[in-house]
Amino acid sequence: MSGKNFIERLLNNETKAYEKLLEDYQDKVIRTANGFLHNTFDAEDIAQDVFLEVFRSLKKFRKESELSTWIYRITVNKSLNQYRKQSRRSYTESVDLSTGSDGYCINVASDVTSDDDILKRERKNVLFNAIDKLPKNQKIAFVLSKYDDLPNKEISEVMNISLSAVESLVFRAKKNLQKMLVNYYDK
Amino acid sequence: MNCKELKYILQTKLLDELNDTDRFLINQHIQSCNSCNELFYDVTNTLGLIEEDKKKLAHPFFKESLLNKIQNESLLIKSPRIFITRKILQTAAAVILFLLSVSAGIFLGRNYLISSENQHYTNNEQYADVQYTNYFEEYVRVEKYLFEENQ
Numbered sequence: 186m187s188g189k190n191f192i193e194r195l196l197n198n199e200t201k202a203y204e205k206l207l208e209d210y211q212d213k214v215i216r217t218a219n220g221f222l223h224n225t226f227d228a229e230d231i232a233q234d235v236f237l238e239v240f241r242s243l244k245k246f247r248k249e250s251e252l253s254t255w256i257y258r259i260t261v262n263k264s265l266n267q268y269r270k271q272s273r274r275s276y277t278e279s280v281d282l283s284t285g286s287d288g289y290c291i292n293v294a295s296d297v298t299s300d301d302d303i304l305k306r307e308r309k310n311v312l313f314n315a316i317d318k319l320p321k322n323q324k325i326a327f328v329l330s331k332y333d334d335l336p337n338k339e340i341s342e343v344m345n346i347s348l349s350a351v352e353s354l355v356f357r358a359k360k361n362l363q364k365m366l367v368n369y370y371d372k
Numbered sequence: 373m374n375c376k377e378l379k380y381i382l383q384t385k386l387l388d389e390l391n392d393t394d395r396f397l398i399n400q401h402i403q404s405c406n407s408c409n410e411l412f413y414d415v416t417n418t419l420g421l422i423e424e425d426k427k428k429l430a431h432p433f434f435k436e437s438l439l440n441k442i443q444n445e446s447l448l449i450k451s452p453r454i455f456i457t458r459k460i461l462q463t464a465a466a467v468i469l470f471l472l473s474v475s476a477g478i479f480l481g482r483n484y485l486i487s488s489e490n491q492h493y494t495n496n497e498q499y500a501d502v503q504y505t506n507y508f509e510e511y512v513r514v515e516k517y518l519f520e521e522n523q
Contacts (some may be wrong), residue, residue, distance in 0.1 A: 198440065198446045207435045215430050225428050232430065233438055242443050308418045309425070333422045359386050363415065367382045370414040 192252060196333055210253070213333055214260045220328035221264035222271070223313040231267055235260050249299065252343060257343045258333070272317075274340055315365040319358050326351055327358035373397040378408050387416060 194202035218228035236297050238259050241292045246255060319327060325344060335343070341351045378401050383395055390398070402409040444455070499513040506512045 200443065203439060204435070207438060211430045211438075215428065216426050216504055218430060219425065219428055223425075228428075229430060232434070232442070234500050236438055237441065237445065240445060289450060305421070308414070309421055312418050312421050314500075331422050356386075360384075363386060363419070364383045366415045366418055367379060367411065371379060 192243070192248065195240075203240070206239070210256055211236075214256065216259065216332050217260045217328060218244045218264045218267075218359070220316075220332035221261075221268050221307075221324070223316075227267060228264075231260065231263050234263055238312070251320070254339065257329065257333075257339075261329075261343065265325075266305075311366065311369055315362050315369070316364060319361055322346075323354050323361065324359035326354035327362070328356070330355045373401040374402075375405060375408050378402070378405075378412070382412070382415060387419065 190202055191202060191205075196306065211232060215225070215228045216230040217237075218231035219225060222228055222231065235256065239256060246252070307351045316324060316327070322344070329343060330337070331361065337348055337351045337355065340355075341348045346354075378398060381390070381398065385394065398412065402412050439480045498515050498517070500518075502514065503511045504514055
């Protein structure tokens with residue numbers, strides 16, 4: 186799949202090759218973007234951008250890393266950029282759209298009415314807020330590890346850091362997240 | 373274990389890395405303490421939402437629409453002239469279709485007006501020249517055939 190032959194086929198604009206690429210990666214890319222942005226529509230937009238970028242820049246791809254690593258790198262960068270843009274305007278917009286106590290924007294389904302759903306929404310709100318409060322590197326490592334189940338080795342290649350650094354980042358991220366949740370609910 | 377110890381464990385140890393002794397002590401405590409029980413389940417359930425959140429998949433037409441975009445871009449790069457000509461032709465076809473449908477609408481509308489005017493004219497001929505007053509003392513016209521039958 187990520188062999189040189191496959192990349193050649195992509196470079197030759199073979200539709201079948203692109204279909205295979207999308208089949209293999211679209212859900213992974215959307216999952217990763219969703220981990221950063223917590224919104225499926227935004228995640229799909231990011232995924233579109235990612236694959237168009239892959240298509241445009243494939244000639245520049247140096248083949249020093251795996252294709253998957255390169256795609257994940259693009260996804261992380263685009264998601265973080267989008268998150269930065271959104272966080273600048275999120276508070277004012279989310280106040281009228283959403284229900285989150287911290288002004289966090291969440292998806293509101295029209296048919297959601299039961300107490301369980303409201304509770305779940307509130308919990309999601311708390312969780313997403315806590316993930317967003319993690320330091321950048323911890324957040325990247327955490328999202329790749331928890332949302333995509335990427336092995337630490339691959340995360341280290343995506344982030345271009347050592348394996349032990351990834352292990353430490355994931356561990357600290359989980360711990361910080363848990364601590365934030367305990368502090369939040371322990372009121 | 374008391375409440376303070378439970379909170380300390382939750383803040384310092386990861387839930388998925390708790391040893392059997394910790395688990396046992398936590399279970400024992402939360403069975404007798406409502407607030408810690410709530411806290412423990414709030415934290416575990418909230419963390420569990422990640423599993424649910426990551427199950428989201430792309431919408432069914434995501435691949436097709438993206439492939440379309442990629443093919444368009446590929447055509448633009450390969451042969452920009454063909455791409456631009458295709459785009460111009462597509463726009464022209466859309467404009468022509470729009471104009472055709474508008475003029476068809478105008479044509480049909482005009483025909484309808486003419487036919488309904490004729491209908492009105494025909495109807496006018498069916499009335500007798502005599503006018504009667506009705507119950508409300510208004511002048512009304514009576515159809516010819518009624519007048520003739522009465523005669």
